[in-house]
Amino acid sequence: MQKQAIFQYIDEHRGEMMALWQELVNRESGSADKAGVDKVQDRIKNILEAEGALVRMVEYEQAGNMLIAEIGGDRAKAPVLFSGHVDTVFKTGTVEKRPFTVRDGKAYGPGVLDMKGGVVAFLYAVKALRAAGFSERPIKMLLAGDEETGHLASNAAEVFVEEARGCAAAFNCETGFVDDAIVVGRKGVAGFTMEVRGVAAHVGNDPENGRSAIVEIAHKLLEVEKLTDWQEGTSFNVGVIEGGTVPNATPDYAKIRIDVRFVDENAIPKFTRQIEAIAAKTYVPGTTTTLTAGASFKPMTTTEGVKRLFRLVKETYAENGFGAPYEKAVGGGADSAYTVIAGVPTVCAMGVKGGRNHSPEEYAIVESLFERAKLLAACVLKLNSL
Structure with a gap:
C-alpha cells in the first residue's frame, strides 16, 4: 500500500530529518535578519529542487524572501498546499547561546517549535509521497520569510491569497499543541x-x-x-x-x-x-x-470547508492510531487566514507539537516530528474523500 510505503520512508529517514531540523534551527533567521532568512529559504529551495519542484522566490528589500514551490503542476486534480514560515522572533546571536539540543525526548532551540520543526515535517511528507509514487495532484508549498512581523514590509499576505486560489486543501504547519488540538479559527x-x-x-x-x-x-x-x-x-x-x-x-x-x-x-x-x-x-x-x-x-474564519477538512484530519488520526484531535479557535494570528480568504479549506497548527514558543524555554516533542510528517502525507492520500 502507498501509505505503508510512505510511513516506511519516514521511519527510515528519522536520522536525516533530525539532522535537517538541527541545521535549520542552528541557522539564524530572526525576522530582522533578512540575510539569515534568505539563506534558510535558499537551503529549502535546494532541497525541493532536488525533489523535482519548480521553485520561485518573491524577493523583498526589507523583509525575508518568500518561497513558492510546486511539484507536478500539470496534474489534473486541484493542488494540495503546505504553508508556513522560516523566520523566528529571536535576535541574531541567540543560536550561539542556545543551539539545537535534545533532552528527554524534547528538542530545544530558537524556532525549534515555531516553526522549523513544522517545515521539516512537511518537507519529509512531500519526500515520502514522491518516494511512494504519489502523482494524483500537484503539491504546492508557500513559505514566508516575515510572518512574525505580520508582513509589515512585504506583500506576502496578498501572495498567499493569490497563490492559494484553486487548491483543494491547505495545511499550515504552524506550532502544534501537545493535546492534539487542531486550529480551525484564529482572531x-x-x-x-x-x-x-x-x-x-x-x-x-x-x-x-x-x-x-x-x-x-x-x-x-x-x-x-x-x-x-x-x-x-x-x-x-x-x-x-x-x-x-x-x-x-x-x-x-x-x-x-x-x-x-x-x-x-x-x-x-x-x-x-x-x-x-x-x-x-x-x-x-x-x-x-x-x-x-x-x-x-486578518482573522482565520471557520468555514464549512475548514470543518470538512478537520473531519478528514480527525479520521486520519483515528485510522493511524495518532490520538484524538479536537477543534480549537485561538487568539493568535497566522497565514492560515489568507488561505481561507482564498476559498481554500484550511487547518492550522499541523506542525510539531510542543510549547513555550517565543520564549527561551521553547521546546518541541521529538517524536511528533515523525508523527506529523506521517499525518500530513496520510491526509493528502485521503483528499479525494473531502
Missing part, C-alpha cells in the same frame, strides 16, 4: 504605535513650563484599555510603554504600542476610528500625538 491581529511629544523642563526650576508626554500617554493608555469588548470579541492591550529620561525632568517623549485582537474583519474600521479618536484628543495642552499602524493579520 485577527492589528498593531498600532502611539507617540506623544511634549515639552521638557527642569521640574525644580521651571516646572510650570513643562508639558508631560508621560501624563498625556497615560490618559490615552487608559482610554485604549477601556475599548475592550469581550462580547464582540475585540480586545485591546497596551503591551509596551516608553518615556522619560530622568526623574527631575518633565518628559518630552512617550510611546505606547497597542495590540488589538478581533474576530470579525468588519470590526477593523470601527476600532481604527476609536483609536484615532483617542490619539486626536489632547489631555495635556501643548502635547502632540502621532498614530502609526503596524503589523496585522
Whole structure:
C-alpha cells in the first residue's frame, strides 16, 4: 500500500530529518535578519529542487524572501498546499547561546517549535509521497520569510491569497499543541504605535513650563484599555510603554504600542476610528500625538470547508492510531487566514507539537516530528474523500 510505503520512508529517514531540523534551527533567521532568512529559504529551495519542484522566490528589500514551490503542476486534480514560515522572533546571536539540543525526548532551540520543526515535517511528507509514487495532484508549498512581523514590509499576505486560489486543501504547519488540538479559527491581529511629544523642563526650576508626554500617554493608555469588548470579541492591550529620561525632568517623549485582537474583519474600521479618536484628543495642552499602524493579520474564519477538512484530519488520526484531535479557535494570528480568504479549506497548527514558543524555554516533542510528517502525507492520500 502507498501509505505503508510512505510511513516506511519516514521511519527510515528519522536520522536525516533530525539532522535537517538541527541545521535549520542552528541557522539564524530572526525576522530582522533578512540575510539569515534568505539563506534558510535558499537551503529549502535546494532541497525541493532536488525533489523535482519548480521553485520561485518573491524577493523583498526589507523583509525575508518568500518561497513558492510546486511539484507536478500539470496534474489534473486541484493542488494540495503546505504553508508556513522560516523566520523566528529571536535576535541574531541567540543560536550561539542556545543551539539545537535534545533532552528527554524534547528538542530545544530558537524556532525549534515555531516553526522549523513544522517545515521539516512537511518537507519529509512531500519526500515520502514522491518516494511512494504519489502523482494524483500537484503539491504546492508557500513559505514566508516575515510572518512574525505580520508582513509589515512585504506583500506576502496578498501572495498567499493569490497563490492559494484553486487548491483543494491547505495545511499550515504552524506550532502544534501537545493535546492534539487542531486550529480551525484564529482572531485577527492589528498593531498600532502611539507617540506623544511634549515639552521638557527642569521640574525644580521651571516646572510650570513643562508639558508631560508621560501624563498625556497615560490618559490615552487608559482610554485604549477601556475599548475592550469581550462580547464582540475585540480586545485591546497596551503591551509596551516608553518615556522619560530622568526623574527631575518633565518628559518630552512617550510611546505606547497597542495590540488589538478581533474576530470579525468588519470590526477593523470601527476600532481604527476609536483609536484615532483617542490619539486626536489632547489631555495635556501643548502635547502632540502621532498614530502609526503596524503589523496585522486578518482573522482565520471557520468555514464549512475548514470543518470538512478537520473531519478528514480527525479520521486520519483515528485510522493511524495518532490520538484524538479536537477543534480549537485561538487568539493568535497566522497565514492560515489568507488561505481561507482564498476559498481554500484550511487547518492550522499541523506542525510539531510542543510549547513555550517565543520564549527561551521553547521546546518541541521529538517524536511528533515523525508523527506529523506521517499525518500530513496520510491526509493528502485521503483528499479525494473531502
